[in-house]
Amino acid sequence: MLTELSIKDFAIIDQVSITFKEGLTVLTGETGAGKSIIIDAIQLLSGGRGSVEYVRHGAAKAEIEGLFTVQTGHAVYQKGKQFGVEIGEDGMVVLQRTITHQGKSICRVNGKLVTLGILKEFGYSLIDIHSQHETQSLMDPDHHIELLDMFAKDQLRVSLDEYKQLYSKYQTVKKRYKELSENEQEMAQRLDLLEFQLRELQEAELRPYEDEELEEERKKLMNYEKVYQGIHDAYYALYGEQKGLDWLSLAMNSLESTSDYDNQLAKLSEDMSNSYYVIEELTFQLSTQMSELEFDPERLNEIESRLNELNRLKKKYGQTVEDMMEYASEIEEEMDEIKNKDSHLHKLEQQITELGEDAVLEAKNIHDIRKQTSERLSGLIHSELTDLYLEKASFQADISIKEGSQDNPEFEGKHVRLLPNGFNTITFLITTNPGEPLKEIHKVASGGEMSRIMLALKRIFSRHQGVTSVIFDEVDTGVSGRVAQAIAEKIHGISVGSQVLCISHLPQVAAMADTHVRIEKNISNQRTSTVVTELSEEDKADELSRMITGAELTNTTLEHARELLKLASKHKQKV
Incomplete structure (x- = not known):
């Protein structure tokens, strides 16, 4: 989870340090107070695109630092090994991002300088940000196969491992076949080079050691x-x-x-x-x-x-x-291949055919598991959408087989193209109106429906993605009434398995907060700055009352706010 966030000289923020807790943290405040700026800072911390516009006027640089704590075995440990970043047994990961007024971006992970791309790799495994304006991985068709496989990882693990080994060998042999079957002029030039190298090495009369x-x-x-x-x-x-x-x-x-x-x-x-x-x-x-x-x-x-x-x-x-x-010795082997190209090509063709057939068999197992899994996933998502008053919606994971060319292996009489994870392409389809055809999920138009669809998917996938912090930036825009209450309950449900930070204008969502933080804009000495305050129970009621009326507090709105807090407390006790 994100434990501590420090921001200095970022946009209108002078200096802020926020301690985050487990569960659901809701950030509220007037428009322009700086709520989304805090999310922007977290986004930059996770590898988002920076700009000199983020540096506070008159400052030399903007600095953002986040402390995350993870459990042993978290995916971030693998990232650490991959990129040479030491992560201790205490499970602490510190991400740092500095943007200078000249536009330079300096990134660190646990004190080690890294590229922006590496910072993004760490950020992707720690933070999952959702906003109404961004295309998220849940809405991106390129990521749908990853999400479905993540959902079925226990059933797929063995078959996927077997397939990936076969696919790697298949690609290696195909590459060698392509190299060997290149035009005669290139092969002749390659042979001349190899003969020269071998002659030079043989004339040297090398002896071991x-x-x-x-x-x-x-x-x-x-x-x-x-x-x-x-x-x-x-x-x-x-x-x-x-x-x-x-x-x-x-x-x-x-x-x-x-x-x-x-x-x-x-x-x-x-x-x-x-x-x-x-x-x-x-x-x-x-x-x-x-x-x-x-x-x-x-x-x-x-x-x-x-x-x-x-x-x-x-x-x-x-x-x-x-x-x-x-x-x-390798030169001699390659020269033998070139001089006896036809026989070697024939052997490689046989290997390609055999490896392709074996890979197709494993890909079929993967395909069958995905089909079964997609039916289970569709049922779960439909249940989530029903809770969000989209009971007429229909969801389907469209699993198709990638068509291949004549030189690709066959499956059920058709040529198929082998991909790194099988021969499937997967697209999530949905319709929210009976009688309407299923469409790609990212093409659903209504903002309110998109928020609910995204929450339903997030509710299902959050437990499988392994990120430590899920952030919702005004994803509840365009909804009200009973739908607002349903969204509030879903967001809280996600926070049971993950830390959730949420910017919201809905009192129903704010009432569900385990920690409620108010963001205010303060003007002093003709400079604007952002103030962050964690609210007490009584202050929560006052803030909810303001969110309900948007004006002065009244006894009626205060009672309504307290009632919302009571109902939220009862719901949380049931979960």
Whole structure:
């Protein structure tokens, strides 16, 4: 959920810090007081498009910061891994957005600088904003397949995973087939390039780990004097009159003369003898090393030359000798494919056919699950619409199969195009008037009906989307009476599973608030600023009364407001 929001020098907001709580928070106030500006700030925080117009007049920059808390396993953890942003076990995510008066936009997630696109990825997984003016994902046909699959994720998981693996292999083989079947001139040029590269690598006569061995030998030659001096000093410290071996020999003989009289000394004598012979052997090895060690400048030049050659090849073919040898093997395989193109194309065609058939079988399973799921979804949405007094409305998820070309696999005698999630396209259709045909959901004209349709869909999908905060910006525009009460109950119902922030002019919605915040415009020293106040129970009644009359408070409107609060409290206790 969104726990804390800080806004500084943004539009008419001087500086505001708001603490949000769980459940339903309703923001009310006069038109122009700054309610929608707060939502605009949250929108920018989630990756929305910024503008210098948002920077408060006279300020250098506008700053917005939001603290979110999420549960372990939330999708935002995966985003963190994907983009290298650390998210601790406490589940805290801080989004920051700064817009300078010059138009620069600076974005951070948990203190790390990110691009606007990455900020948007995090925002999309944390916040879901709905307004009467924006096209939302619920209304966007491109997102309908995601929503339906989200609704049926438990049933679809295995089939979708299997399909995606097959689809990935299918696309890889198709790409290789396309590359291999390109025109003869391109293939000839490619073959010439490969032959040159292979010849260059073969002439280099690469050996595994050769570069490491040469580096080691070069280091020894470049430090010849230090190496020789070290061996020399070690050898003469051990060998010679009154040197190490002499003293060890004396110690060994002394212990040996006493070993017949004491078992413990016999054991020590044996250990001393073993040590003496080990050191003696080591001394012989040092002597050999010293006699064999010689400085060879020609060899050093050879090594330098060879390493330069290897480094030149590494820039073209791989980071190590082993990488270059592996690349040489890949070149040989590709050359074989090009030289024997027809036979390889035939093999690839067979693979494409087999993978396509297997993918179609999995896509059919997915198609069948979607069909069953869409019927269940239609029933649930119809029930929600009935509660919102759209009982005559009819909803349907239109599931069609994407037609393909002749080179695509077949399904039930027709060629189908395989897509990343199957071979389906899905569009939500609805009609609100009996006898009228079903239309694409985003083409429904009435503002009041659109608000109710969106709420019905949101009520169903909110529990599956995983966002922490759902924001409604005046989505109740154009409704009144019993419909207004029904919308209020639906918005509160969504808040049971998600934190909901709602800007509303409806007293019925405001009465349902778990937290009621009033936004006011304050003018001081000829500057306008926004003031945010969390209302007490008595203040809630006063605010509702103003929303009902739009004028001065009266005893009648106050009673009406208190009655609304009582009815809302009773409804919340039932949920």
